């Protein structure tokens with residue numbers, strides 16, 4: 001080893017300070033001033049200096065986050081100030097009672113204001129700083145004694161190794177919640193599955209499992225983050241007199257404090273905060289199970305004190321649970337438009353995520369096998385946001401004796417045709433094709449849908465009757481329906497029959513794109529239909545296309561290409577097609593426009609949430625007219641998402657993928673800018 005000079009020492013010192021500043025801007029302020037490459041360069045330079053001169057290594061060096069040797073066991077840590085938990089309230093009345101208890105106990109007319117924050121679903125930790133240096137990190141444990149997880153906490157980029165700024169007490173214990181963001185948990189679980197390891201049921205378990213690792217190198221690979229929410233032991237200095245001011249000071253010293261934190265003057269304002277955050281729950285990057293209210297003034301906190309383990313000056317206001325336990329009553333098999341046979345769980349009704357749920361999809365037989373689900377099992381149902389409820393796991397210890405396993409039926413429950421499942425495919429299918437009334441019904445529902453042929457008034461119940469009575473056997477039959485035969489159906493008067501016939505007639509005037517989408521070719525969604533319509537321009541040209549030529553069309557993959565060719569090769573489909581054209585379904589001739597010259601031709605956009613100034617369909621039509629592809633789901637290929645009110649999972653997904661999200665107003669300006677409004 002080569003001894004370091006004074007200038008080496010100064011350089012190392014300067015590098016550490018720069019890296020700390022960049023780290024702070026990146027993780028705490030969320031506002032990096034340099035690209036990652038610059039950070040990496042500084043980091044590599046410091047690493048090289050320290051390798052050449054190990055005497056330059058300091059405890060707070062950013063190179064020293066990982067590197068401690070695995071432990072044999074965690075040491076115990078006595079909390080000098082107990083780590084409290086929180087009591088809960090579940091509704092507005094209980095919240096008002098909380099506020100009243102505070103006023104009664106304080107016996108004063110002074111106003112009491114609160115600080116509101118999201119309640120993270122993670123693990124509470126304590127971080128001890130001595131003269132600004134991180135010296136000990138611990139779990140909450142039972143509130144009195146926790147475990148020493150210093151080496152693991154050091155690996156989190158959001159845990160400052162040294163405090164910034166000035167004015168901090170010489171001994172400062174900061175408390176906060178370590179959590180795993182939704183995207184990180186999903187990714188981790190995917191990795192766990194690929195490696196054949198067990199997945200984590202929720203972010204809390206994932207955070208706890210990741211922090212309680214004896215080998216910090218494992219913790220270092222887990223996407224954990226920290227938000228600080230309070231303090232514990234303090235000596236050798238003073239802190240502000242209000243909780244809100246303490247949080248602000250923590251932010252200045254380099255801690256991450258949740259930017260959603262707000263002040264509230266009373267319980268009514270707390271309730272408004274709760275309502276607003278609940279509406280945005282799914283759009284947040286992390287799971288929360290409620291909000292926390294704290295009395296802002298520390299002097300009042302002190303006077304209020306605590307009961308057993310929980311402070312009287314704080315409360316958790318819980319959101320409706322998104323996971324509940326119920327019983328699987330039966331599994332039924334539904335047949336879709338393409339014959340896909342989907343197992344559906346019939347559940348004992350349970351209130352979860354704000355609604356009563358009695359059905360949940362089981363997706364396919366692989367999912368049934370993965371869950372190892374039996375009829376009669378006690379199951380955990382998840383309903384997050386507006387997504388379809390699903391079963392996340394079963395509780396095998398509660399399985400009743402002789403609970404039957406779930407088996408794929410050999411024959412279609414609707415038409416009796418054989419059910420087949422191709423090698424390597426997760427999906428089982430009814431082989432009955434359009435002989436199967438279930439497939440016929442679904443095909444007609446798809447054909448008449450708003451985004452397809454847009455036949456107003458042709459609801460599901462009517463389609464079921466049309467097929468069951470034999471009036472309609474294929475979509476082509478719709479165009480020869482007489483008002484008189486419709487009027488004979490249940491709950492269908494003469495007037496509505498006339499209206500429906502008119503709506504069917506009106507649908508004949510359509511677009512090539514809508515017509516292609518309406519046919520219900522497997523894997524041909526709206527975006528693909530649009531691509532095909534633009535590329536081939538006429539139905540004749542598309543009918544002449546073979547797989548090779550389809551594969552040359554941008555965005556058409558081998559699976560869609562094969563499905564398209566197979567669809568048009570079937571005599572039955574050709575017959576329906578001919579009859580539809582004979583019924584005078586028509587669309588405007590292609591305008592000879594160079595699509596690539598359209599202003600949005602290179603964009604794939606997603607619309608979500610509810611718009612106030614026009615419908616999502618109208619907005620989609622405008623965007624398509626400008627050359628954009630409008631897709632129903634967010635993927636890494638999405639250029640941007642336009643989100644209206646109450647946007648849910650698509651918004652969250654866009655945020656987790658780092659895809660730009662714009663407002664309705666920005667959408668309106670875009671359309672105005674291009675002369676669509």
Ligand code: JCF
Pocket residue numbers: 084085086117118119120121122124177229230292311314
């Ligand atoms: O986010 C949390 N889970 C959370 C837990 C936030 C807080 O402000 C807390 C907490 C537990 C105890 N405050 C206390 C006093």
